[in-house]
Amino acid sequence: MTGEQLTVLAAVALVCAVTLLLGSPGFSRSTGDFFVASRRVPPWMNASAIAGEFLSAASFLGVAGLILAHGTYGLWFPVGYTAGFLIVLLFMAAPLRRSGAYTIPDFVVLRFRSATMRRMTVIVVVAAGWLYIVPQLHGASIALSATGGAPGWVGPMLVALVVLFVVLTGGMRSVTLAQAVQYWIKLTALLVPTVFILLQVGFWDRLELPEFNGAWSAGLAALDGSGDQWGEFSRSLSVLVALMMGTLGLPHVLVRFYTNPDGVAARRTITFLLGLLMLFYLLPVVLGVVARMVWGTTTAAGALAGTGGLSHDTAILRLPSAVFDGLASDVLTALIAGGAFAAFLSTTSGLVVSVSGVLSQEFFSGTVRGFRLGALLAIAVPLVVGSATSELALAGAVAMVFTFTAAALAPVMLLGVWWRGLTAQGAFWGMAVGAVSSLAAQVLGLVLGEGPVQDGPLQLLVSPALWCVPLAFAVTVLVSRFGSEQPPSHADAVMERLHTPEVAALRPGR
Amino acid sequence: MRGPQAIPTVAEALLTRGQAADHARSAGADSDQRAQAVRSLIRAQLRLALLLGVGFFTAVVLTSLLLVTTGLGAITLWGVPLSWAVPGVGFFPVLLGLAWYYRRRAEANERLWAEVLGLDLRSPAPQAPR
Numbered sequence: 001m002t003g004e005q006l007t008v009l010a011a012v013a014l015v016c017a018v019t020l021l022l023g024s025p026g027f028s029r030s031t032g033d034f035f036v037a038s039r040r041v042p043p044w045m046n047a048s049a050i051a052g053e054f055l056s057a058a059s060f061l062g063v064a065g066l067i068l069a070h071g072t073y074g075l076w077f078p079v080g081y082t083a084g085f086l087i088v089l090l091f092m093a094a095p096l097r098r099s100g101a102y103t104i105p106d107f108v109v110l111r112f113r114s115a116t117m118r119r120m121t122v123i124v125v126v127a128a129g130w131l132y133i134v135p136q137l138h139g140a141s142i143a144l145s146a147t148g149g150a151p152g153w154v155g156p157m158l159v160a161l162v163v164l165f166v167v168l169t170g171g172m173r174s175v176t177l178a179q180a181v182q183y184w185i186k187l188t189a190l191l192v193p194t195v196f197i198l199l200q201v202g203f204w205d206r207l208e209l210p211e212f213n214g215a216w217s218a219g220l221a222a223l224d225g226s227g228d229q230w231g232e233f234s235r236s237l238s239v240l241v242a243l244m245m246g247t248l249g250l251p252h253v254l255v256r257f258y259t260n261p262d263g264v265a266a267r268r269t270i271t272f273l274l275g276l277l278m279l280f281y282l283l284p285v286v287l288g289v290v291a292r293m294v295w296g297t298t299t300a301a302g303a304l305a306g307t308g309g310l311s312h313d314t315a316i317l318r319l320p321s322a323v324f325d326g327l328a329s330d331v332l333t334a335l336i337a338g339g340a341f342a343a344f345l346s347t348t349s350g351l352v353v354s355v356s357g358v359l360s361q362e363f364f365s366g367t368v369r370g371f372r373l374g375a376l377l378a379i380a381v382p383l384v385v386g387s388a389t390s391e392l393a394l395a396g397a398v399a400m401v402f403t404f405t406a407a408a409l410a411p412v413m414l415l416g417v418w419w420r421g422l423t424a425q426g427a428f429w430g431m432a433v434g435a436v437s438s439l440a441a442q443v444l445g446l447v448l449g450e451g452p453v454q455d456g457p458l459q460l461l462v463s464p465a466l467w468c469v470p471l472a473f474a475v476t477v478l479v480s481r482f483g484s485e486q487p488p489s490h491a492d493a494v495m496e497r498l499h500t501p502e503v504a505a506l507r508p509g510r
Numbered sequence: 511m512r513g514p515q516a517i518p519t520v521a522e523a524l525l526t527r528g529q530a531a532d533h534a535r536s537a538g539a540d541s542d543q544r545a546q547a548v549r550s551l552i553r554a555q556l557r558l559a560l561l562l563g564v565g566f567f568t569a570v571v572l573t574s575l576l577l578v579t580t581g582l583g584a585i586t587l588w589g590v591p592l593s594w595a596v597p598g599v600g601f602f603p604v605l606l607g608l609a610w611y612y613r614r615r616a617e618a619n620e621r622l623w624a625e626v627l628g629l630d631l632r633s634p635a636p637q638a639p640r
Binding site for chain 2: 072075076079082083086087089090091094230232233236237240244264267268270271274275278281282285289418492495496499500501
C-alpha cells in the first residue's frame with residue numbers, strides 16, 4: 001500500500017468516525033423530534049446544515065471536473081446552484097415554513113386535499129431522491145478507488161452503512177448537527193489544498209500569468225472537441241434554468257425549512273446560506289482553472305487520458321499529486337478525499353431522511369418503525385440501481401435530477417404558493433407532463449449520446465430544461481384555467497396562512 | 511405524529527396554544543378588511559419576488575450574450591478574461607445583494623400588513639443572528 005492510499009483511507013475513516021460520533025444516539029425519541037428536530041434550530045446552524053447537505057459530490061468533485069473538461073460551461077453550475085436558493089428565498093422560504101407541512105406531499109395535501117395528487121407527489125419526490133443518491137454513491141466509489149486503491153463497491157457500501165447508522169439512531173436532530181459540521185469540513189478540505197496549490201504554482205508571485213493563457217480557451221482540444229459558442233450559450237442557459245428552478249423541488253433541502261422557528265427565520269437562514277455557498281464555490285472554480293493550467297496542454301491531457309488516469313470527476317483528487325511530491329501530495333490528496341467523503345455522506349443522509357420521511361408517512365403510517373423501514377428502502381434501491389447503471393459525469397447526473405424536479409415539482413409548488421386559481425386537475429397534469437417529458441428526453445438523450453455536451457438538436461434532449469419547464473408551467477396553468485375543476489374552496493384560507501406572518505397578539509386598544 | 515391524511519392544524523404548525531387563541535380572535539375581527547389586506551400583501555410580495563427573480567435571470571442572460579457576441583469577453587482583468595471572471599465570481603455578490611434587499615423589503619411589506627390590521631408581529635426568533 002502506498003503512502004497516498006494510507007493517508008486517504010485514514011482521512012476517510014476519520015470523516016466516517018466524526019459523522020458516527022455526531023450521529024450517535026442523542027436525545028430525540030418521540031416521532032416529532034425524530035422528524036423535524038422540534039423546530040428549534042437557529043438560522044446560522046440551519047444554514048450550515050443546508051449547505052452541508054446541499055454541497056454534494058457534484059459540487060465537490062464535479063464542478064472542477066466540468067471546468068477542466070468543458071471550460072466556461074462548468075462555471076454555470078455554481079452560479080445555478082446558488083441562484084436556485086435565491087429563487088427559493090424569493091418564492092418559497094417563508095410560505096413553505098408557514099404552511100406547517102413537513103414534506104412536499106404534505107404541502108400538496110394542504111393545498112389540494114387530493115389523495116391522488118398526494119400519491120403522485122410521493123412518487124415524484126421519492127424518484128428524485130433515489131436518482132439523486134445514485135451519483136453520490138458513484139462518487140464514493142470513484143473517489144475511494146482512484147485514491148485509496150479500494151475496489152469499486154467499498155465506497156458505496158461504506159456510505160450506505162454510515163448513513164443508515166446515523167439516520168436510524170438519531171433522526172433529524174443528530175443529522176442537523178452532523179450536517180452543519182459537514183459544511184465546515186468540506187470548506188476546510190478544499191480551502192487548505194487550494195491555498196497550497198496556488199502557492200506552489202506561483203499564483204501570488206505574478207498575477208499576470210502569460211504561460212497559462214491556454215487555460216482560458218473555451219474547450220480543451222484533448223477533452224472536448226466542440227468550440228461552438230452558440231451551442232455553449234444554449235447549454236449554459238439550460239443548466240441555469242434547471243438549477244434555478246430545480247432547487248425548490250429538492251426534498252432534502254425543503255425539509256430543512258420546517259426546522260426554522262418561523263417564516264422570518266426561514267428567510268434569514270437562506271440569506272446566510274447564499275453567503276456560505278458563495279464562499280464554498282469559489283474553491284472548485286479556482287481548482288478547476290488550476291487543473292486546466294496543469295493539464296492544459298494537449299500532450300499532458302492526452303498522456304493522462306491515455307493511461308486512463310483522468311476522469312473529469314477525479315481531476316481535483318489527482319491535482320495535488322500533479323503539483324506536489326511526496327508527503328505534501330499525500331496529505332493534500334487525503335484532505336480532498338476526506339472532504340469528498342463528507343460530501344457523499346451528508347447529501348446521502350439528507351436524502352435518506354427526506355425520502356424515508358415521505359415513504360413512512362405514505363406507506364408505513366408515520367411511526368418511528370416506519371421511518372426506519374423507509375430509511376432502509378431509501379438507500380437500498382439506489383445501491384442496486386447505482387451498481388447497474390453506467391458511469392455518468394457527477395455534475396451531469398445531478399443536473400439531470402435538477403431538470404426533473406424543475407419540470408415536475410417547480411410549477412406545482414410555485415403556482416401552489418402564489419396562484420389561488422390553481423386546481424388539483426391542473427397540478428396533476430402539470431406534474432405528469434413535467435415528469436414524463438423531462439425524464440423521457442433525458443433518457444433518450446443518454447441513449448443517443450452520453451455526456452453533458454452534444455451538438456445541435458441532441459443538446460435539447462440531453463439538457464431539456466429550456467423547453468420542458470415552460471411546457472409544464474403552461475400545462476398547469478391551461479388545465480387549471482380551462483379544465484372542468486374549480487379551484488379548491490379553501491384556497492383563500494390556505495393562501496392567507498402561507499403569506500401572513502406569525503402573529504403574537506392583538507395590539508392593545510383594538 | 512399522525513398519518514398523511516391529517517393536515518397539520520395552525521396550532522400544530524406555528525403557534526403555541528395561547529398564541530393560537532389570539533390568532534383565532536384576531537381572525538374574527540373584520541373579515542372583509544382582513545381579506546383585502548391579505549390580498550394586497552400577497553400581491554406586493556409576488557411583485558417584489560418576480561421583479562428580483564426575473565430581473566436577475568434577464569441580467570444574467572444579457573450579460574452572457576454580451577460576453578459571447580462582443581469582444582468584451584476577451585478583455586482581461588488581472589490576467590483573467592471577463593468571459594471567465596464574470597460567470598466565475600461576478601454573479602455571486604449580485605445574488606447576495608438581491609437576497610439582502612429582498613429580505614428587508616419582504617419584512618417591510620409584512621410590517622405594513624400588520625400595521626393595517628393593527629397586529630403585533632412576533633419578535634424575531636431569540637437565536638436569530640446579529
